[in-house]
Amino acid sequence: MAESPASSDPKDPSATPGLPGVDDRLDTRITDVRAILTAPDGIRLVVVRVDTNQPGLYGLGCATFTQRARVVASAVDEYLKPFLVGKNPFEIEDIWQSSFVSSYWRNGPVLNNAISGVDMALWDLLGKQAGLPVYRLLGGKCREAVDTYRHASGETFEEVEESARGFLAEGYRNVRIQVTVPGASTYGSPGGGGDASIPENQRTETWTHKPYARLIPRLFAHIRDRLGDEVELLHDIHERIPPILAIQLCKDLEPFRPFFIEDPFAPEDVGYFQHLRQQTSVPIAMGELFNNPNEWVPLVSERLIDFIRVHVSQVGGLTYARKMAALCEFFAVRTAWHGPGDVSPVGHAANVHLDLAVPNFGIQEAREFTAAELDVFPGCPQLRDGYYFANEQPGFGIDLDEELASRFPVDDDPSFDLFWGNVRNPDGTIQKP
Ligand code: GCO
Ligand code: MG
Numbered sequence: 001m002a003e004s005p006a007s008s009d010p011k012d013p014s015a016t017p018g019l020p021g022v023d024d025r026l027d028t029r030i031t032d033v034r035a036i037l038t039a040p041d042g043i044r045l046v047v048v049r050v051d052t053n054q055p056g057l058y059g060l061g062c063a064t065f066t067q068r069a070r071v072v073a074s075a076v077d078e079y080l081k082p083f084l085v086g087k088n089p090f091e092i093e094d095i096w097q098s099s100f101v102s103s104y105w106r107n108g109p110v111l112n113n114a115i116s117g118v119d120m121a122l123w124d125l126l127g128k129q130a131g132l133p134v135y136r137l138l139g140g141k142c143r144e145a146v147d148t149y150r151h152a153s154g155e156t157f158e159e160v161e162e163s164a165r166g167f168l169a170e171g172y173r174n175v176r177i178q179v180t181v182p183g184a185s186t187y188g189s190p191g192g193g194g195d196a197s198i199p200e201n202q203r204t205e206t207w208t209h210k211p212y213a214r215l216i217p218r219l220f221a222h223i224r225d226r227l228g229d230e231v232e233l234l235h236d237i238h239e240r241i242p243p244i245l246a247i248q249l250c251k252d253l254e255p256f257r258p259f260f261i262e263d264p265f266a267p268e269d270v271g272y273f274q275h276l277r278q279q280t281s282v283p284i285a286m287g288e289l290f291n292n293p294n295e296w297v298p299l300v301s302e303r304l305i306d307f308i309r310v311h312v313s314q315v316g317g318l319t320y321a322r323k324m325a326a327l328c329e330f331f332a333v334r335t336a337w338h339g340p341g342d343v344s345p346v347g348h349a350a351n352v353h354l355d356l357a358v359p360n361f362g363i364q365e366a367r368e369f370t371a372a373e374l375d376v377f378p379g380c381p382q383l384r385d386g387y388y389f390a391n392e393q394p395g396f397g398i399d400l401d402e403e404l405a406s407r408f409p410v411d412d413d414p415s416f417d418l419f420w421g422n423v424r425n426p427d428g429t430i431q432k433p
Pocket of ligand 1 (some may be wrong): 342
């Protein structure tokens with residue numbers, strides 16, 4: 001990229017030597033790029049802050065890969081910072097493209113998250129410079145608010161039902177239902193079978209395929225029977241059963257008309273989508289583990305999924321996700337960006353701005369921010385009647401109080417990081433998440 005030399009008077013366009021027609025009135029440069037680690041809800045979050053030479057002009061982005069947070073921080077602080085200091089922060093696309101190839105090797109969760117942190121921070125910064133919320137930079141609102149779903153889960157069907165009723169009473173229209181499988185580890189959470197006499201890194205959790213696959217259709221029958229046809233039901237298989245069993249389960253769930261079934265296959269098994277599609281019309285959402293376009297482009301272009309569900313920071317940030325959304329639009333695939341506790345509130349705000357602006361928005365996984373998160377991140381998206389609302393402040397409209405954030409340091413307790421590699425089938429075989 002052509003970089004214009006610094007002008008002596010940055011406010012005077014004629015004083016800026018450069019290409020004819022280039023208006024570089026603000027000779028804005030990146031002065032610092034750094035990762036901030038914090039865990040206000042006990043979950044490690046990684047946020048990137050990009051500072052400039054313009055007083056008060058900085059941006060925030062999400063780079064959360066909670067299981068390997070310190071590695072992402074090192075990629076930001078030790079590699080992206082030296083690459084980016086001195087560059088023009090408004091050349092967002094060029095910074096994305098050049099950062100992406102700057103390490104030669106690319107397309108992994110660590111480097112993509114690091115790039116995402118910078119990328120979102122640059123969009124935030126551009127919005128602040130323009131005095132506009134990011135959704136307006138993306139083309140403006142396609143909807144007033146963002147329809148969301150919440151997680152109803154429990155040890156029994158009755159507990160799931162009660163949790164779902166609670167959400168309906170708060171105005172939600174969509175709930176994801178998950179139930180504990182007796183004798184197996186709790187879905188997605190560590191430590192259930194923790195025996196203190198065994199070192200943490202050697203404790204295993206048991207996972208069983210068939211009892212799970214038998215239980216879920218019965219859960220759907222229970223909830224439909226009690227809550228009726230209006231409520232939209234979702235479920236996350238979380239890649240944890242053999243592909244052919246996942247196909248059977250999707251067929252078994254079809255009569256209950258789910259809104260979508262999430263992640264039926266591991267990313268290594270996406271070849272099974274062709275077979276799944278021939279067997280059932282149950283709507284499919286896929287993608288939180290995807291890093292690389294080769295994983296998802298064929299699924300979209302061959303119309304094998306209905307919702308793209310990537311973790312926006314894992315694929316490289318807002319710049320990349322909006323392109324994904326645009327490609328999906330041409331194949332009538334809708335968005336359902338990943339939105340669990342291990343997306344920072346900054347990442348949730350970025351999701352919401354995208355959700356407002358893309359025509360083919362589907363649904364948004366949401367969470368209620370805790371009091372500590374609301375304090376550390378002033379300006380979190382607000383949930384009302386089951387909808388997320390963005391605030392109308394410039395950029396993503398969200399800040400990070402670093403002093404407060406430092407009171408919630410991340411710890412290096414390995415139980416969460418190691419959990420995923422310690423789930424085994426009853427015979428001892430490792431279970432892929
Ligand atoms: C979801 C998820 C998450 C993941 C978590 C892993 O759909 O929300 O599957 O809960 O398990 O993000 O770190
Ligand atoms: Mg999931």
